[in-house]
Amino acid sequence: MGREKQSKGGEEKSSHKSSKLKKLSGHENAEAGGDTSSTNSSNSHEKIENGKLLKKLQLKNKTRLLQHTKKLKKLLSDEDDALEGPSTSQRKLDPEDDDGDFISKKKGQKRKRIKEEQTECSTNASSRSKKTKKLNDDDDDYNSSQKTKSKKKTEKSVKKEENEPLQVSKKPKRTKEEIQEAKLLKIKKKEEEEQNRWRWWEEEKYEDGVKWKFLEHKGPYFPPEYQPVPDDVHFYYDGKAVKLSLAAEEVALFFAQMLDHEYTTKDVFRENFFKDWRKEMTSEERSLINDLNKCDFGEMHAMHKAKVEARKNMTKEEKQTLKEANQKIVEEFGYCLLDHHKERIGNFKIEPPGLFRGRGEHPKQGMLKKRIQPEDVIINCAKDSHIPVPPVGHRWKEVRHDNTVTWLASWTENIQGSIKYIMLNANSKLKTCVDDIRYQYNQDLKSKQMSTRQRAVALYFIDKLALRAGNEKEEGETADTVGCCSLRVEHITLHDQLEGDECVVEFDFLGKDSIRYYNKVPVFKNLKLFMENKESEDDLFDRLNTSMLNKHLSSLMPGLTAKVFRTYNASITLQQQLKELTNKGDNVAEMILSYNRANRAVAILCNHQRAPPKTFEQSMANLQAKIDARKEQLALAKSELKQAKKEAKSKGSSDPKLQTMVERKKTAVKRCEDQLLKMELQATDREENKQIALGTSKLNYLDPRISVAWCKKYGVPLEKIYNKSQRDKFAWAIDMTEEDFEF
DNA sequence: AAACTCACTTAGTACTGACACA
DNA sequence: TGTGTCAGTACTAAGTGAGTTT
Incomplete structure (x- = not known):
């Protein structure tokens, strides 16, 4: 047991x-x-x-x-x-x-x-x-x-x-x-x-x-108070205008808003609604209004429709201000502090009142989903956090500090009596996390604190240029190579003006395996500051090391370190590039060129270089010779086709032999063209690949599922992408990946 | 051991916004 | 300039399963 x-x-x-x-x-x-x-x-x-x-x-x-x-x-x-x-x-x-x-x-x-x-x-x-x-x-x-x-x-x-x-x-x-x-x-x-x-x-x-050690948030966001309808909008009962009490009017409006929906024609829905509506009425209203069929919500319905229409016809500026207002709300209520990092809250808004719409033939459809008051809401947060302040004139039902659960707030809903929670975004993804990180380091670029500022710049390099983290190394033990944090002043040159761009930083250093990293990036003025009063062999980021950087990163997301960033960026780049470069109708050869180009983008990002193969010139020449030969062949085939057509015409189209001849020549031309195209693509591919090593990223950085999914999606044989041993290595991905896989 | 509770987890649908197209 | 379409997102109903109560 x-x-x-x-x-x-x-x-x-x-x-x-x-x-x-x-x-x-x-x-x-x-x-x-x-x-x-x-x-x-x-x-x-x-x-x-x-x-x-x-x-x-x-x-x-x-x-x-x-x-x-x-x-x-x-x-x-x-x-x-x-x-x-x-x-x-x-x-x-x-x-x-x-x-x-x-x-x-x-x-x-x-x-x-x-x-x-x-x-x-x-x-x-x-x-x-x-x-x-x-x-x-x-x-x-x-x-x-x-x-x-x-x-x-x-x-x-x-x-x-x-x-x-x-x-x-x-x-x-x-x-x-x-x-x-x-x-x-x-x-x-x-x-x-x-x-x-x-x-x-x-x-x-x-x-x-234990799910957290520290949790702080602003509490849930409540929907706006009910705004009564203007006086010129009437509700009629049995033909007579009736001014409803606020509560009754609000519920009536819920129904009026739904009149276009077939829900309102269903008996169950109507019955449930009417029953609940009557509960909201004053006793006078209740004694007057006894039959839903005698209710006329026409004007309310029209008002609602007009409102919807008006919203649709808003000018761009109006829409923009509305959007900004929403953004503000999200910024204030949409995030919480979980342990040491900011997390997006999935549903920070209290569900607004309305008529319950169950799915299918729900016996409770049409019932009133009541407005939730702060008095219904339990808040969950850390003892030592800022306890969220309830809306003025209200108090919370309870404030508790239960760190064995993940919810921030909860209330009991009145239809099923079940508990509703405000929780973190279930799919708070690496992707969005990365966005947050980007946002933050962009902010940090202006930080007053030098170390923060350096960290931000370093992150920028790691993110944008996929530099390695750059741990300290034992001097004299290995080749003098550097990564981001160990960059020295001598490794970069600043140009106020270079090739039309302002403030360009020129990187030139030896990275891992002593591969030269050379790149020119337009960049902000911070670097100049970092270089002030420093000798060429001084550290560029004197206030920063990898552990600080990784500490920062893992505080933003558990397990996140600089190299994870690199891996992530590699994979996401491949996926993006594949999406961008692949054309649906392309043939396999073109597809492969697209794939390799995407792969190449990653390799360039990660600076995976190689020396041009010794046989490169030779093999290119060979290929070119082949292409030339094929071109000749094509020209020949074309002229033959012309000839055949001519003959067919002159002797009348009745001769079936000549007709088939023409057809045959046509296919020959077609075949020649295809092959030529294929070879030309191959040549382009090879040329572009001269100094770039695809293997490293393919084998170690890129999530194979992206490639597998791509192959499946576009019908490209996997063998064209992965060789035998690569297929073995990625067997698991090949087996489990479906074509709609998204990294 | 059935029924219920709680805390998630999944998923259907309505809405939005971008984009292509006429 | 309007309109259809498609993808992504927000919302919230519905499902799940471990744990608890009856």
Whole structure:
């Protein structure tokens, strides 16, 4: 029994974790989308072989977490493995040092603190060891329960499949299946590794059940008070104008506004409405108004329609001011402070009153959804935060400080009696997070504090130019290479005026692997300031190091470090470029050029250079020769076609032999043209690629799902993008990615 | 062990705003 | 200049599942 409970606990933990991760990695949507569509596809592909389906389902279960963790893993480790070679050797000294000294120090401190806290009371100390044990148990249980779960699922689906005649013979599939099984095992192992890693990572942030340590917000935003209708708008009962009380009028207007909707014709809706409406009436009104059919809301309805129309016809300026006003509200109420970072609140507005519209034939449709008052609202925030102030003349129902839940405010809704919450944006994505970060560093550029200012500029470089973080290095041990934070004055030159641009900074330094980074960027005046009174070998950012930078970043978003930024930017660039460069109607060759161009944009961003291949000139010459030959061939084919046409004409169109001849020549010309085009595209591609290495980004930065999705979407064979070993490496992505995948 | 509660999590739909097109 | 269309967003109803109560 206890065991069972534990396993449940484990599962819960993991799902909780995965949702966390979701949030972090911004894969919430992708995951959901992938899931639904894969369900769809398993429905539609009923002919799919058993094995594949099985595998698919298994994979789906097993990779649910993987999908989330994958990114994180990529973000946290891959780059290190493949790209940070020299620096890792240095970092190896401290095995925990993953993201810079500071983080590890901080982590160490934190750990120490926790330990101290726990040794303070002995029960805690023992419970701690229990806890760790429990965690391990949970792990096992979780996996096994997942297994049984997926087994159940697959069994179910297999049963479903049994009704369908199997179209593909089983035998050859077996071996495939086995291979898949092996792959699965591998994936599973990886997944387990990642789970452990993640758990460790998360465990530090919040201990058991705690969702936050600090939470501050402004409380919910209440909808505006009811504005009574002007006197010239009348409500008629039984033909006579009746001036309604405020409360009754408000509810009447709800109904009047909906008159165009077929809801108002439904008996249930009308009955519910009328019943609730009467509750809002004064006793006189109630005794007068007994039949909804005798009510005439015509003028109110017309007024509402006129209002809608007027809003539509607003001038641009009016719309703009309205928008700005809304923006202000969002700025004030739309964000909260969660631990140390600003988070967007998903629904900071209290739901306005109205008539309930359930979905389908809802028995409660038409009931009045009451106006929520501050007296109905429970506020949840940190004890030591600024407690939100209720609207004047009001008080909150309760203010509590429960850090085991994530909601900021709640109230009980009157239709179903269920609780409604104000919560953080469920899909507060990396994307939006990045926007926030960008906003912030743009603000920080003007900061009075030098260190903040330097950090902002450094972030700008990392974001815009995808510079590496630039950890301090042991002098004399390795080549003198730098990254963003270790840039020195000698590495940049400022030009007040260069090639038509003002304030251009010219970068020239050796980055990782001693690859030269050379770039010219129009930039603000800050840099000049940083360079004042400095020798050429002085640090450009003397008040900044990577740990400070990463500390800042991870305060904006847990787990975010400079290199994550780089990875993120690489992937997002690929996706954007692919979207931009791909033309629907293009043939495969053109598609590939587009893809490579997108890939190239990323490589350029990340400064992935290569020396031009030794054989480059030769192979280009060869290709050119081929192109020339093909051109000649095409010219020949064309003239032949002309000739054939001429003959066909002169001898009358009756001769079928000549007709087929013409057709044949035509296709020959067409074929020649296609091939020529293909080769020319290839030549362009190669030429553009002369000094750029695509492999690094392809293998280590870019989320393969983007590429896989792109291939699927445009029908480009995957082999054209990924070679054999790359396909193996990305098997998981190839398998799980649907064409609508969005990074 | 059924029913209920709470805290999310998912998802359908109405609205908006950008854009292409006539 | 109006109009249809499409994608993205806001809103909130509906679903889920662990935990608790009856």
